[in-house]
Amino acid sequence: MTEAPAQERGARSRDAILDTATDLMSRHGYAATSISMISAACGLPVSSIYWHFGSKKGIYVAVLERARTTLLAALPPSEVPGADVAQRLDTFLMEVGDAFQRHPRGVKLLLGLGMMGQDASAAAVAEVRQYRDALVDWARDSVSSVFALRDRPEAADELARFTLRMVSGTAVARWFEADTVLDTGPLRVALLALAAHHGVPTRGVPGEDAPTSVVTARE
Amino acid sequence: MTEAPAQERGARSRDAILDTATDLMSRHGYAATSISMISAACGLPVSSIYWHFGSKKGIYVAVLERARTTLLAALPPSEVPGADVAQRLDTFLMEVGDAFQRHPRGVKLLLGLGMMGQDASAAAVAEVRQYRDALVDWARDSVSSVFALRDRPEAADELARFTLRMVSGTAVARWFEADTVLDTGPLRVALLALAAHHGVPTRGVPGEDAPTSVVTARE
DNA sequence: GTCTATACAAGGATAGAC
DNA sequence: GTCTATCCTTGTATAGAC
DSSP: OOOOOSSHHHHHHHHHHHHHHHHHHHHHOTTTOOHHHHHHHHOOOHHHHHHHHSSHHHHHHHHHHHHHHHHHHHSOOSSOOOSSHHHHHHHHHHHHHHHHHHOTTHHHIIIIIHTTGGGOOHHHHHHHHHHHHHHHHHHHHHHHHHHTOTTOHHHHHHHHHHHHHHHHHHHHHHHHSTTOOOOHHHHHHHHHHHHHHTTOOOTTOOTTSOOSOOOOOOO | OOOOOSSHHHHHHHHHHHHHHHHHHHHHOTTTOOHHHHHHHHOOOHHHHHHHHSSHHHHHHHHHHHHHHHHHHHSOOSSOOOSSHHHHHHHHHHHHHHHHHHOTTHHHIIIIIHTTGGGOOHHHHHHHHHHHHHHHHHHHHHHHHHTTOTTOHHHHHHHHHHHHHHHHHHHHHHHHSTTOOOOHHHHHHHHHHHHHHTTOOOTTOHHHHSOSOOOOOOO
16 A cells, blocks of 8 residues: 655654654653664664754754644643633643643653753754743633633733642652642642632632631732 | 861862762753863862762762752751741741742752663662652641641641642742742742631631731842 | 873764665 | 764773872
8 A cells, every 4th residue: 555655754753753752851851861862762773863853952952842832732722611710710720630641741841851051052942932931821821711810910920820830840749759640629729819819809719618718818 | 277187188179079060960960960070160180079979970969968968957947936827837938938049959959860860879869869858848847837737647748748849840930030039929828728728727817917928038 | 189191981973875 | 764884072980190
């Protein structure tokens, strides 16, 4: 059946290299991953790798770029569906926790690879920033949708940052214990409290919890 | 003033090497830091470094060990002083934010160096674990003291984990923007809400007494 | 304890046949 | 596009004089 047009073989190899590099680099970091390691792991000779990517930094940039587009494509729309805050929040948290499980390399790539230091080429730095900015934007849009914060940009910003930092921190924890999951329960409580603290109406959301005073102070 | 007993010179050199290695490794990571870089930066020849530490892993272990003891010595007692929860919480958060400012390498060392992968010697792994466990213990004891959770170990554990993850996540954020500080304000709101959610009495802590905080380091 | 010099392996990268 | 073979640099580590 119609063998590969010889052009497809190239694309296939490119992907294989990228897969291997992503795996190795997200595990060991950029510096600790050598071209020969990649070559040995994916079966293709060193020169093929250079033919496709030109340099080690080239591989790095390509890996990051693909990771970014993949993750962004997998992220749910930042327009979170749901009738009320509680519903949307639960949906959002479920999605975040899910993405955290499915894309264990997201943060690790940013960190492990971001560790290039001064060696970082402009292209690499640009990729890292773009990756991170895309995540920030998505998070802000999402919480903005969840809590209806279109007219409260600072509040949306704070909630988004808070969420992302918790996710990053949990990713760090996963460094040490592989089966760590994102604790969406506490995060839910925290986000609701933060929203309330900002005077955002959450209309009796807490539900089963917090019979006591939940912070309703304002600034 | 007669010269150092020749033995002190050694100790001094050892410290200098350790300082340099700590700086370089926390910035570039373990793999990306070479012995020659350290040698060039601290002025001592490569062989002196090997004389003192035996191997690159040896330097790593020594760096981590010193970082751990230094940080632990700098951490305030986990018995947080204060008449009520509000006072103790503010004290605790101020201390954490302060430590975050003063010891920017804490987490970065754990991460950047922890990235050794399979190369990690047993000694190195042990050091990393010990470092991290010490932090966890301190955090748990502290929040336990703040919220009087001696008889609620699970609650203390959750609050401690939450706090540490936020700190780690903020450390990650600092990766990208150097002047990032720990947002103790939102963290305060979150911890109070979590405590309340666990049914822990916080005796009218919330808003009125504390101006929305901004607890940051001085100096 | 410190220095110079050096052994030896591994890493990044390229040449050129196929 | 892929392979073999190779160049050159850098890195870890050691030897031995002082």
